[in-house]
Amino acid sequence: MANSNIFAIRTYKSVLNSFFVTCVSSCLVSLSTLLNFSLNLHSFLFIPVVLAAVFVFVKVTLRSYVRYNVHYPNRFRKAIRGIYIQTISCALLCSACAWCFSCLNSLNTNKNHWSLINAGCAVAGGIFHYESIYTDQGIYFPIIQTTKYTMFMSKVSDIVIKSLKKSLIYTFFIYIPLYGVNPSLCSKVNFILHLWFSISFILYLFLSIEHVVYLNMTERIKFPIVTLTQENYSLLDALNSNIKIIKLLALYDLYQATINDISRRKDIFSLSFAGNVPQSWKTIFNFCVSHIEHSTEDLTNFVKRLPPITVNRRIITNARLIQLNGCTKSNEELNNKPNKLTLFLEKSIIYNYIFGPLEKEKTIEEFEAVVWCCYILSNLAVASLKEDEYGIVREHLGQIVSSIINLKSPLEMQRRDCDDKNIKIIEYFKMHVKTCSIMLAMNFSKYANDIGLDDNQLCNFKKLIASINDC
Known part of the structure; x- marks a missing residue:
């Protein structure tokens, strides 16, 4: 406890x-x-x-x-x-x-x-x-x-x-x-x-x-899914903890519980006494989906980000440059020349190295947390076929599949933009997300048209199902 x-x-x-x-x-x-x-x-x-x-x-x-x-x-x-x-x-x-x-x-x-x-x-x-x-x-x-x-x-x-x-x-x-x-x-x-x-x-x-x-x-600890006393941490409380290691311990324990702990999965699928609301499932679902969607957004923005277009000021005049951009300015503004100091700093490698913007890179625990979230939703979705008495997971099945499919797409494009240092982490991330996608495709292939996917997501999901059937 x-x-x-x-x-x-x-x-x-x-x-x-x-x-x-x-x-x-x-x-x-x-x-x-x-x-x-x-x-x-x-x-x-x-x-x-x-x-x-x-x-x-x-x-x-x-x-x-x-x-x-x-x-x-x-x-x-x-x-x-x-x-x-x-x-x-x-x-x-x-x-x-x-x-x-x-x-x-x-x-x-x-x-x-x-x-x-x-x-x-x-x-x-x-x-x-x-x-x-x-x-x-x-x-x-x-x-x-x-x-x-x-x-x-x-x-x-x-x-x-x-x-x-x-x-x-x-x-x-x-x-x-x-x-x-x-x-x-x-x-x-x-x-x-x-x-x-x-x-x-x-x-x-x-x-x-x-x-x-x-x-x-990092020693594993089993959190109770819910608790009636104030002295003990429940798993749902630990997921919202401000202490990083406690939140990771709770997520790791939840990941392990969804694999081989039927009794604790039953607590997740159960309804609360007040109002018969699946409070445990809702908290876990919102936590995992928010992490996956946030990671998907970061990866998508990284893939779509293009390097800045550099223009040789000696070849293209200011008027021509503005005309190419579809803008019109007064003659007074056209005659304004860039500051020499600005030009020097723009060309300075040392200045750009020191004061140039740094991309926000995900840490190992952030990648690990997203992988756990994918496995938690996938494992619970598969287990719900036999263990979910009230059908609470069925309502969110489309969101589960779409969130993991959406994460898989930009992740496939990461290697071309990734340096050698992070290739192993990206490959690890890609392998586990693909495993979760295959798990969902194997168990919900016959429900593909009925789980609420849009046309693009449904097309990607059916391609994954077809690749599994061809093996």
Whole structure:
């Protein structure tokens, strides 16, 4: 049962699991000196400090699970987000956490290296945060959910390799200012290797904690479709939550429920006690259709958008240019020449790169959410043939089919306009939308003329049915 403290509970689990991973990792690094370790008062007093550092880093990591991504109109606005007070504060917190974690490294025993190594690790913590905010990091749910231990251990080797590779770049940029502080000490090979290992250890802990938070936040939870108490979250309430991860958890749970949970599907097809209204179905249907239609609109606008027509001002005069556009202007306006600064900026590649408009790209979780919405409507439509006693889905069957068919059409045209980076995401999206379309075509082919499709939609739907029959 999901209660209103679901986010707080998962935060608590993430802190404890991350603290355990941090302690185990520090012990593994300290195997060579573990036999000489003495449990003194200083060691016990340092435990709350490490726990506080883990808590702070977990809270910083959780920001990406709570807030929705903001679209920046140009690269300049996206770049200056790094000087926001919140960004600087989180970077300083990450630096403090890195400094604290560097103290767990038992190899950092050289008193001459200690201060510089810790300072380098602190800088690495700040760089890590800035790298994370400028890198697209979408939330995706694991395909197969097993125990957290199994899923974490399956990624340990990847985390280690990633931290070792990334630390090479970090060490290069951090070494330069440290060399300016103390050239004689930093010129030693021992110091460089020590700095690289310490930064690798910090990045490993940061990446491990991020993965632990991911495992806890994406763990499936079963929401009740409806609830009579105020203390518990219902699935319908969670879909309208302002917390991004809770809304995604509810949508993921609904997607799973429509596949293999007959009892919960029965709750969706049931009528409410007040007025015999299918309130659950209406809420789910409106939520899914609105997401699909919004995505269809974005894809359609992207396909129809044409590059601006460039005109050589030296060849075509202003009067001729206006005549071509079908406009008439006075001689005074025709004689007005463009500003030289404007012409220079229009031709400047650097200016257009920095201040040129950026297209709003969908994140991984947005694509995933639309895929789930397509499957939810398709699965419920197919299940309604046997389980819908009141025929509540039958009234919206035409809208379900048309919304998915309309999404499929512009999606087929995306590859020609898509770069290599997003081809895999588009192909994934296209494959699942096509699967939902085929599912509907196989089950409702004999009702094609009666479900309320317009001529264009009916033609596309019959083409899909014909392609299935030809296979």
